[in-house]
Amino acid sequence: xxxxxxxxxxxxxxxxxxxxxxxxxxxxxxxxxxxxxxxxxxxxxxxxxxxxxxxxxxxxxxxxxxxxxxxxxxxxxxxxxxxxxxxxxxxxxxxxxxxxxxxxxxxxxxxxxxxxxxxxxxxxxxxxxxxxxxxxxxxxxxxxxxxxxxxxxxxxxxxxxxxxxxxxxxxxxxxxxxxxxxxxxxxxxxxxxxxxxxxxxxxxxxxxxxxxxxxxxxxxxxxxxxxxxxxxxxxxxxxxxxxxxxxxxxxxxxxxxxxxxxxxxxxxxxxxxxxxxxxxxxxxxxxxxxxxxxxxxxxxxxxxxxxxxxxxxxxxxxxxxxxxxxxxxxxxxxxxxxxxxxxxxxxxxxxxxxxxxxxxxxxxxxxxxxxxxxxxxxxxxxxxxxxxxxxxxxxxxxxxxx
Amino acid sequence: xxxxxxxxxxxxxxxxxxxxxxxxxxxxxxxxxxxxxxxxxxxxxxxxxxxxxxxxxxxxxxxxxxxxxxxxxxxxxxxxxxxxxxxxxxxxxxxxxxxxxxxxxxxxxxxxxxxxxxxxxxxxxxxxxxxxxxxxxxxxxxxxxxxxxxxxxxxxxxxxxxxxxxxxxxxxxxxxxxxxxxxxxxxxxxxxxxxxxxxxxxxxxxxxxxxxxxxxxxxxxxxxxxxxxxxxxxxxxxxxxxxxxxxxxxxxxxxxxxxxxxxxxxxxxxxxxxxxxxxxxxxxxxxxxxxxxxxxxxxxxxxxxxxxxxxxxxxxxxxxxxxxxxxxxxxxxxxxxxxxxxxxxxxxxxxxxxxxxxxxxxxxxxxxxxxxxxxxxxxxxxxxxxxxxxxxxxxxxxxxxx
Numbered sequence: 043x044x045x046x047x048x049x050x051x052x053x054x055x056x057x058x059x060x061x062x063x064x065x066x067x068x069x070x071x072x073x074x075x076x077x078x079x080x081x082x083x084x085x086x087x088x089x090x091x092x093x094x095x096x097x098x099x100x101x102x103x104x105x106x107x108x109x110x111x112x113x114x115x116x117x118x119x120x121x122x123x124x125x126x127x128x129x130x131x132x133x134x135x136x137x138x139x140x141x142x143x144x145x146x147x148x149x150x151x152x153x154x155x156x157x158x159x160x161x162x163x164x165x166x167x168x169x170x171x172x173x174x175x176x177x178x179x180x181x182x183x184x185x186x187x188x189x190x191x192x193x194x195x196x197x198x199x200x201x202x203x204x205x206x207x208x209x210x211x212x213x214x215x216x217x218x219x220x221x222x223x224x225x226x227x228x229x230x231x232x233x234x235x236x237x238x239x240x241x242x243x244x245x246x247x248x249x250x251x252x253x254x255x256x257x258x259x260x261x262x263x264x265x266x267x268x269x270x271x272x273x274x275x276x277x278x279x280x281x282x283x284x285x286x287x288x289x290x291x292x293x294x295x296x297x298x299x300x301x302x303x304x305x306x307x308x309x310x311x312x313x314x315x316x317x318x319x320x321x322x323x324x325x326x327x328x329x330x331x332x333x334x335x336x337x338x339x340x341x342x343x344x345x346x347x348x349x350x351x352x353x354x355x356x357x358x359x360x361x362x363x364x365x366x367x368x369x370x371x372x373x374x375x376x377x378x379x380x381x382x383x384x385x386x387x388x389x390x391x392x393x394x395x396x397x398x399x400x401x402x403x404x405x406x407x408x409x410x411x412x413x414x415x416x417x418x419x420x421x422x423x424x425x426x427x428x429x430x431x432x433x434x435x436x437x438x439x440x441x442x443x444x
Numbered sequence: 445x446x447x448x449x450x451x452x453x454x455x456x457x458x459x460x461x462x463x464x465x466x467x468x469x470x471x472x473x474x475x476x477x478x479x480x481x482x483x484x485x486x487x488x489x490x491x492x493x494x495x496x497x498x499x500x501x502x503x504x505x506x507x508x509x510x511x512x513x514x515x516x517x518x519x520x521x522x523x524x525x526x527x528x529x530x531x532x533x534x535x536x537x538x539x540x541x542x543x544x545x546x547x548x549x550x551x552x553x554x555x556x557x558x559x560x561x562x563x564x565x566x567x568x569x570x571x572x573x574x575x576x577x578x579x580x581x582x583x584x585x586x587x588x589x590x591x592x593x594x595x596x597x598x599x600x601x602x603x604x605x606x607x608x609x610x611x612x613x614x615x616x617x618x619x620x621x622x623x624x625x626x627x628x629x630x631x632x633x634x635x636x637x638x639x640x641x642x643x644x645x646x647x648x649x650x651x652x653x654x655x656x657x658x659x660x661x662x663x664x665x666x667x668x669x670x671x672x673x674x675x676x677x678x679x680x681x682x683x684x685x686x687x688x689x690x691x692x693x694x695x696x697x698x699x700x701x702x703x704x705x706x707x708x709x710x711x712x713x714x715x716x717x718x719x720x721x722x723x724x725x726x727x728x729x730x731x732x733x734x735x736x737x738x739x740x741x742x743x744x745x746x747x748x749x750x751x752x753x754x755x756x757x758x759x760x761x762x763x764x765x766x767x768x769x770x771x772x773x774x775x776x777x778x779x780x781x782x783x784x785x786x787x788x789x790x791x792x793x794x795x796x797x798x799x800x801x802x803x804x805x806x807x808x809x810x811x812x813x814x815x816x817x818x819x820x821x822x823x824x825x826x827x828x829x830x831x832x833x834x835x836x837x838x839x840x841x842x843x844x845x846x
Contacts, residue, residue: 071803071805079805100821100823105445105829105832106822106829107829107832107835107836107837107841108446108454108836108841109836109843110845111844111845111846112845112846114845115845125446125450128845134846382803384803387843388843389803389836390833390836390841391803391805412805413808413821416807416821417819422823422825
């Protein structure tokens with residue numbers, strides 16, 4: 043992919059529209075009984091029709107063998123090198139909880155944990171305590187913990203997870219984790235990694251000691267661990283690089299968060315795929331780039347439920363015609379990574395992709411499956427190259443060089 | 445491929461085992477009579493069975509059009525960018541002769557040559573003199589040549605080739621070649637390329653003049669040429685990057701040498717493929733990564749002997765079942781480069797590769813040949829990406845990013 047500085051020179055605004063449909067975790071692995079993957083097992087009437095009208099291929103989100111998290115997987119689909127445009131742990135967690143992170147704020151991922159009388163960690167996750175208790179503990183800390191010069195706030199997540207947000211002037215995220223990532227050790231002191239981070243590190247140390255006193259004697263959570271101190275990344279936006287007016291239609295906060303980082307307008311997505319398609323249709327005139335995120339394929343893959351993932355694919359297939367009616371100039375269908383039910387987790391396997399546009403140069407692929415897309419005209423492509431390809435097919439990129 | 449710093453964060457030790465089988469120089473070109481390559485001409489019962497159970501592809505060792513030497517070919521297979529992790533000429537030669545090279549040592553590749561009365565080179569290889577004479581000359585030089593402050597030693601190779609090793613405190617390899625690589629010129633003075641290399645350069649100049657006097661009047665070798673001054677590279681090891689316990693089973697010193705550089709234990713490989721497989725089976729419990737090197741395919745290719753290369757492939761094929769019985773979690777079969785009998789040398793052509801593992805996502809390739817592997821699920825892959833893929837398939841790599 044060419045550098046953004048070069049891309050900026052080539053990109054132009056036109057009336058054409060691009061829709062990126064992300065079936066999260068769509069890539070799969072064969073079922074041991076049938077030898078067919080989830081995609082190969084599903085009824086794919088509309089996906090296959092689209093494949094026949096598209097150029098197809100296999101997309102590698104990060105690099106061969108690397109299993110991407112959701113953030114790098116999506117950054118690549120938005121055209122950003124996922125190795126260069128990384129997110130701190132704290133930011134990813136904050137995005138996933140829809141927490142507002144301002145330009146000067148510092149956030150960290152927190153765990154409630156259990157320590158013994160000597161202060162050594164006996165359980166890094168405090169027995170994965172109930173989410174309701176997590177809420178109580180965050181309320182308690184928000185009521186009592188104060189640090190000089192900054193405002194600290196705790197946001198509960200699921201089970202033992204929470205986010206700490208520090209707000210104020212002169213914060214830095216160059217603070218070392220207090221989480222040693224091992225049991226049997228004491229929580230680490232929050233060290234400043236650069237001199238400018240000393241006030242932040244002091245605030246964190248003070249806050250940690252206050253919490254230690256506040257939770258003393260409680261069970262199972264009597265202490266906290268912090269890691270991944272990070273600030274909101276200041277990355278170039280799709281408006282800036284591609285002169286697009288982009289919109290995100292995602293039902294989960296994490297994906298909205300990543301989309302916000304690259305400058306998308308976040309549309310009210312509702313709760314179902316039908317809700318998402320309604321808002322897509324309503325706002326179709328107002329944007330020239332849409333990212334629509336479909337979560338179920340990944341969720342069912344992570345459950346290890348092959349049949350349910352097949353069903354999720356079929357549900358998406360059935361909803362496709364309502365999107366096709368919009369007749370987008372460029373339609374891209376792919377995933378951010380594979381989530382085979384056989385592994386019940388994200389995996390490293392390349393992801394099928396198809397791109398339909400008037401001048402896409404169709405290949406001979408007639409099915410939207412892992413095996414069929416191997417023979418596609420895109421070949422094996424880096425996910426981050428899909429964005430320039432979508433732009434080109436939308437006739438939004440000028441010639442490079444004379 | 446992602447940088448080693450990132451890889452270190454992802455790699456974890458697990459009980460799963462990886463075997464890399466390198467059929468040196470395996471890629472070939474069609475026989476003019478039959479139109480079939482060496483692989484296509486061979487009986488491949490076991491290789492083909494393995495191909496049906498694997499994901500296949502074509503691997504490019506360095507980059508398109510580039511013919512790799514053995515060192516870059518293998519560094520790529522071990523997951524190292526062969527452009528970044530290079531070896532000096534002297535080191536490659538020393539590794540090939542099993543010469544011990546310590547941390548401070550400097551080695552250089554030497555040629556015996558012929559000079560005329562004016563000192564101009566008339567034959568850079570002294571008529572490719574007999575190896576026995578080479579041994580005599582090295583003995584003679586080792587008996588007479590002395591340099592102040594360092595210990596110099598000459599190690600005979602084949603024909604006109606030898607290795608000079610300098611040992612002592614304060615050596616530097618930043619010394620220019622004395623070999624002008626052209627006949628009709630005088631040998632060059634050993635120039636220091638940086639100030640710190642002046643003592644080394646002085647020692648080399650003194651040593652060269654001593655040899656000139658010592659060999660004066662001899663035929664055909666009456667002088668020496670030195671090139672590729674180099675020190676042992678201090679590269680990160682597979683233990684460090686991937687948390688592996690790796691072992692090498694190779695019958696030739698060069699491959700053991702490269703394996704040693706990346707931190708493999710060198711197992712006693714014996715002389716035959718059967719010896720190699722015996723030691724693999726004996727030590728199977730003690731390591732989680734094995735590199736087994738098969739030399740014959742390359743040697744017969746370099747001989748330009750098509751039929752003998754076919755036979756070498758069939759010998760390997762026949763030995764495969766004894767390896768498969770170990771049921772390695774990940775098995776990779778490939779070469780470090782092509783050595784087509786038609787060219788009788790290493791070539792730039794991509795190399796067939798197959799990777800078998802439970803979750804490899806098999807493709808439809810049913811033969812281990814150059815043409816069949818073109819349609820494989822790995823596509824056209826960089827050789828250095830095979831290592832992360834093997835790690836992923838062994839479930840030894842955690843997720844990248846959240």
